[in-house]
Amino acid sequence: MKILIIDDNKDLTKMFKQYFTKTGNTCVVSNDGPSGLLILQSQKFEVIILDLAMPDFSGKDVVEELRNNGKIKDNNIVCLTASSPSNEEEEEVIAMGVKKVLRKPIDPDVLLDFIKQFEAKS
């Protein structure tokens, strides 16, 4: 499946990209929100893995942008956060159309198991 990861932690995106590629998926990485949105203008992904806490342009900003240009329904977005459960931000992005918020650190195999549900049936 085709996955986009937007996270400012380069070690993490490197690891995920290697993991997803080695498990037979296609993975594109972006290390900030604006370039992630740019990639989304020209490519389509089955799932977007988005870090909520990024400097300057946060994951929530990305979600808002996608909602404002009406693209949120076309994308399966799974957000990652290192914060504790039941924070307001989580409820806000879910309300805006994000499919799920998962907590970091998350094992790559657990994440892959979870996003399998969004794999396009061909």
Next chain:
Amino acid sequence: MLSENKSNLQDADYLLQVNNALLSSLVESSDDAIISKSLDGTITSWNKAAETMFGYSANEIIGKPISLLVPKEGQEEFASLMEKIKQDQRIKHFETERIRKDGSIINVSVTLSPIKSRDGKIIGLSKIVRNISERRKNEEERIKLASIVESSDDAILAMDLNGKIVSWNRGAVKMFGYEEKELMGKSVQIIYPSERTDELIEIIHRLKSGSRIEHFETERKRKDGVTIDVSLSISPIKNKKGEIIEIAKIIRDISGQKRTSAYARSLIEASLDPLVTISLDGKITDVNEATVKVTGTYREELIGSDFSNYFTEPQKAREGYERVFKEGFVTDYPLTIHHSSGTTTDVLYNASVYKNDKGKVLGAFAAARNATRVRQKDEFSTMLTHELKTPLAPIIGYCKMFTQSLFGSLTEEQIDAIHVIEKNARRLEVLINDIMDARKLDMGRMKFKIEDISLDEFFKNLDSSYKLVLEDKGIKFVTKLLTNGITIQSDETRIRQVLDNIISNSINAVTKDRGLLIEIHAYKQNNKLIISIRDNGCGIPLEKQQELFKKFYQVDTSLRRRTGGTGLGLAISRGIMEKLGGSISIESDGKTGTTVHLTLPMNRSIINNTEAMI
């Protein structure tokens, strides 16, 4: 002639009869008791007033000795009086005591005069008795009052309607330094500071119009010229007709009180936090400068207005102070203050009631803390959590990739080493979570989300999380449930967190030689949900059970190294259970396993939600 004489005689007789009738009606209608008696003291007549005064009817008492009316201790005095009368003396307004039929004593004034026969011989006595008990009481009252006035520390004075002093008590002498004789007849203005002489006209004017003045705070001047702070209470003195004849003034020296309250006031004003007092009906009764600033409203306008007016959510503000009056206090009650310019300030209110010395609630004192500052602290710990956890994700991820041979196959030794890295990274993750949870519980800032929880689903999820994983390790995981179809209101994530903590302890406790078994029981008892987690491990010695809930406590310190527990799990679990309105207890004989009992209310009404709102 004869007939003329007869007729004269008849006229005289008639006149006498009229006189007698007149006399007896006078006697009967008198308010004084009028009694006559013979020389030996036998009562011979008894009027209406005597009946009322002494309680005997004429029928009962006529023919009885008069000494019946004399108290024992007065008998001697009475005898000597009788002697005087027999010697033809008149006794006027003699004050003594007499006894009523019911035994009570009355104060009387007695006038005695002899009754003489036509030839001037004394044949009896007439006696007029006036009840002066009332007058006596009034007199005693007056003496008592005078002594109170004299012993009062307050200055008490009376002046006429022109402001001339007519009385001046000891308190006034002490307070102002003038003796009574110095001031009698002088204008009371002598104790007014020059800039306040107008007050006298105002006071007299107000008194004349019938109003009293109470606790009027002003200044007065002593003989030595020093000005003192005083509180005045002034009331009119009226005569029987209700006309004001004099003015009474009570003056209290409040200089000391003023100094203390000025000091307290300066502390209140210096506070950067908005402080207010609220009356029982929700009106602001006092504010400090910080409140003026945060609301952008003048003090004069704030005082007397509704407290709830100054918040973005007036209803929530009302609920806040209603809770204060109901429960006595609130802590960290969140509200948003509305500034007159349109800006807002998020605050947390701490408020409590204040009472008078009889314990009656007079109002509430409320202090707001700027929540932005509090939030900054919270943001710092959120950041810290985030920064500490971020490096863990790639570490654990790469470990996983190695152990899943995604970089080619590794030797057993290499895989072992990777497991150690992964295990320690996970331990760090748990530690960070636990420290943050413990801190949040300590600060009362842990968030709770209360929802309907289907117990069927809850235990199904629990079972599927543990059953297979534990069976891989050879541990039998058994759930025995009597909760079919039951729904409770609580925080599912937090209950699960508590169960995870306890089950993780159980996993560490069970050993092969004792049998690897963990059992979960759940049932309803007295409208509470009980969940028991039992393992057949080595148990916990009684003396150590009390220590279990302390932070960083572990029964066996070597266990920490072996199992990677943080020592915070039970402390956090207990904190969560208490916030959810439940409890946690431990049962173990120290030899054959441990059972942890969790008790939870079935619905949210019992939950202490104070902190949950923040």
